[in-house]
Amino acid sequence: MFNGHESVVYAVEYSQFLIKNNIGNSNVICSGSSDNTIRFWDIRSDKNELFMIKGDEKKDNGIVCLKFIVLKNKDKTKNVTYDLNLCYGSNNGLIRIWG
Template identity: 70%
Template sequence: MYNTVRLWDIRSNKQIQVFNGHTDCVLSAEYSPFVIKNRIGYSNVICSGSWDNTIRFWDIRSNKKALYMIKGDEKIDDGIICLKFIELKKKNKTNDVKYDLTLCYGSCKGPIRIWR
């Protein structure tokens, strides 16, 4: 139960999706500002960090396995405790992309990391 990420409809107070894959307690979750294209159209992404020292990306339309996983450094990180997406305005427009998206995360042993 603590190893899952759950998506809720706050209007109806009902659970919509359960995302399984973490092997230890989930400590943080963040809604991602980017959209992915999949076989059923476009979908948004949720990102979660766990005591299992991984960050996982989930398609909110599907409760299948994670889209992508980042593994933290076992000796230096020892668990992902917080996440934050930061959008920085790009200096040069490239392929109609106006923003650079950066993921910052904090770990149990202290380092704050930036993943691009």
């Protein structure tokens, strides 16, 4: 059980990638709620909350959907890197990319 949201949870998304953080590598899910927060959870180490994002109070009005996406980047030397980002949809119809 993951505790932390103060209202209804509308969306949960699993990241298929390991995320490096201050406690090492984590398998992560995130959850979006009508309390206008997105919370990131480590599913391997006692279900600790890793991070929280607060949505814009006036423009979001709650988080209703989430999706991890990988975006490809090229630098000037033609090296390709991949960045993990999170898209989320708000109750007011906005879609944002975080990452």
